[in-house]
Amino acid sequence: MDERRQYTRTLFAATATLSFNDKTYRTNILDLSINGALVSEPEALSLTLGQKIGLSFLLPESDIVLNMDTVLVHHKGQQLGLECQHIDLDSISHLKRIIELNIGDAELLHRELAQLLHLD
Template sequence: MIERRRFFRAVYRTPAQLQQGDQHWSTTLLDLSLQGALLKRPENWDEKLSGRFTLTFTLADSNIQITMEVEPTHLDMQRLGVYCHNIDIDSASHLRRLIELNAGDTELLLRELAHLIEDHVEHEQQPPQV
């Protein structure tokens, strides 16, 4: 299998919550990158769910909460992958530091940030699908 990931994924297990409107799901964060996260599939997760969700989790040994606007991208019996559409500046700063510490390579992180900005610009310039 060819690895297509462009972003370093940090293994980071911690309780997390997904929310969409009035619906809430408890889950576990398995790993994350600057572009998204891999979660344990929440109980009672309906595979037909779509749209954007709010993902929140707290960094271990701190009161720092990370909040991301995400959208499901893939699902299997045990895991749910989500793409990050939006993240506030404070959460992005903490996430950047977490990735940097796990990658152990500042140059790698800077390249990934450049790819993330590039991907975001390309995504925003695409005409809406009708």
């Protein structure tokens, strides 16, 4: 298999909402990275690669909601790969902390953040 990932992914189970064409769909997050998420495909949702999708989810056992604007970059089986296009400062701060706690390597996370910030 061709491994092209540039960012460390961490398993993360949470219910989320996808927003597309003024409709919302429930989904489940399967894993997260500093640059996106892998989610389960909701029923009755038909998407094509490159489509913009809003992703929102509540951090478990809190009232903190993370929001990101994403684009669909792959669709395999019943899974959607979403690449983050925009994320607000509060959400990226919380996402950074989730990744940091799960990978246990702050230096790796800082390198990935630096790489993300230099890609335009």
